Amino acid sequence: MKLFLKNILMTVLAVVSFVSVQAQQATKKRIDGVVGVVGNYVILDSDINNTLIQAKATGYDTAKLTRCELLGTLLENKLFTHQAIQDSIVLTDEEVNSYMDGQIDRMVEQAGSIDNVVQFYNKKSYEELRETFFDITKENLLASRMQDKLIKEVTITPEEIRQFYNKIPKDSLPMVGDQIEMAEIVIKPEITKEQRQAVIDKLNEIRQDVIDGSSFASKVYMYSEDKGSIQTGGLYTIDKKTQFVKEFKDVAFSLREGEISKPFETEHGYHIILLEKIKGKDLELRHILIKPKPTAEALEKAKTTLDELRIRILNKEITFADAARQYSEQKETKQSGGILLDRSGESRFELNKMEDRMLYEMVSNLKVGEISNNTLVTDPTDKQYYRIVQITNKIPQHLADFSKDYMQIRYVALKSKQNEVIGKWIADHIKDTYIYINDDYQNCNFKSNWLKNR
Template structure:
């Protein structure tokens, strides 16, 4: 594939900066990789002894422009990720850039909005990463040949906004695609028998989770800490900075705690109730969810949409609480091993994990929403916990620490194994449906390009008009 990633041993800071800067918002599916590759009639490249071209506009898509240097930056981004560019022509790279520009242009026509607060959050994330890599923001500014940090931020925010618009447009197209059981059936029927996909070995896994009990004193320490942070913000400190420094939410902390949400956004009820009870500029009192304790500050309210920042802090679990949790889960395991209770029944009555308790502890694969886990694609931590288990064997108590630092004990068992096999419609319906949906999404995106290109002002200049693009950018 065009952007295949390999491992690089060393990357200089210029390479890192360009890698950070480009292509942060990939499509939900990489249509340009899956559908077709650009076919070149005449490669566009400098000949031996030919002078370096002066950078300039080589294409327009609506109000957007593509510079010749944008193609060079594209090559550098791929190299920075460890990919090979030897088989990628400048025409192919231009084709990808034109796609991105058309996505962004149409997003504006469709009234897709990317807020300034959202861009600022993304910029903070990117700049923090760049500075971590090179050590000095002035190196970032100098590399992009800007005269000041503010000039660079203005330039950078425009690029980030364009990339986010393209991402949202792609998501809008893909999310609108639905597929019926009849379409899935027809998709499967048209695959020749000797070309049916092969699915790797899989397993179904169940678990029982016991959470250590947190003392009232430990909870109060967290509440007091959040109240102190809240007081500092009310007195003029930056909520976003506090979130970066103290929040334990990995999904939002790098962006200053930023989230954009509606009442349909899949957040826990307690969080949404507080978020939608606040006015612009208000900061909540500390409140509890299953993840820990939060405070929320609302940045902006747009109709049914709220832009907010939050800080999450979880109480520290004491050694005594961990010891008690281990004893409790050991007793549960002994009952299962002694046939006093089944694993599924123990999960329903004893597990502290609400997401799996009702279905006997069975885990759902977050990538497929199925109960099967393909061994070659399984999360490495989960794989290490189940790889040596025999059928119906119960693991010893496992101390687990999640990405927020929360500690729990759990028992794991394998409830079913599926050997590697050729696709079977009845047994593999979920996977076949996923493949059929992806094909329909790709076809939809291809048709979208064909339609929008006809309705959009597009101009390609110079020798790039010799490229024979798959999409009709030249409107011949």
């Protein structure tokens, strides 16, 4: 349940109302709505209410949740955020905006349109919606990054995994849900040299306009396709450790103050950069991103090509694996015959825990050997391609078995060890951090010593 609550905080609290109040405003007296303070961060009654509402929306049995448990998890989140600031953990606006884009996209999928989302959260505009979510998203990402820092050196040996498994009572072994193994074939629409050159020519035209006196920021509003920086006029502050693609940083650090780069390509598209200021190790810059886009004809050709290949596979003229090796344009899976792997490198996906909802819809009703319909996919960088997926194996729901489910058991064992590290860190840092808990929660039986009196 603890993992569930942390997931709720990271993926749900970014869509609830956020109020920033400095710790100095908190006193020993009851302050309306404030139930807790950690360092400079405040927790409101409404934060607990909203987390509970969102938990219900996910289908979780909230009868098992107490307000004390929810407050305890919120307190942890604030402590991580507070320490992330103390440790000067770097988080760029691009990263915050990119994560927020994904969350808003998921909200739009559920609500039907961005206008419905804006209305649901009682905002006047899309811009106000983003402004409201920015701070809470940044706070949650900082908390996550702080936890990542704490556990990045934590490893686990095969013997520790075996010991962990053997300590689980046989009647308490976890149930592993239905799992599938699958393979994919991807065909991408062609983007011609002429289309790429048209983007380069446009960026050169914009560059010349700025050299001749036009505002770079105004050009960003007019032309840039980087959602994460449009509202700031393309502005970023980066150093050599900032998590931008190498090609972007190479160009940025080759410029002089006031210089505008020539168009260059990254995996995201084509850019130009204006380096405004060099401040020690930091660069203040603005950039414009334009992405070459396939024509309707190119998309249709890609679809037709994959449709025809699918028919050949169904007619047993070629195996799915051989077709993937010969024709698929997804380099990450092509050489393995299209085999899909999760983030841990495991080929088994637990069906009801798949994060890619479009992929889930493609495969959830397929039997072993069956092939999905040809589907148009838009990836996180807005690139489009067509994809078919074949189910290669299905593993029914079963009790966890050490040999059969080693990777899953390893994951749980490692998480347990990481949680021990985090738990000790929380205990140590509570002692040295300003904590305020409202009188209404003084009788909570927190897992950590938030009350500092036990």
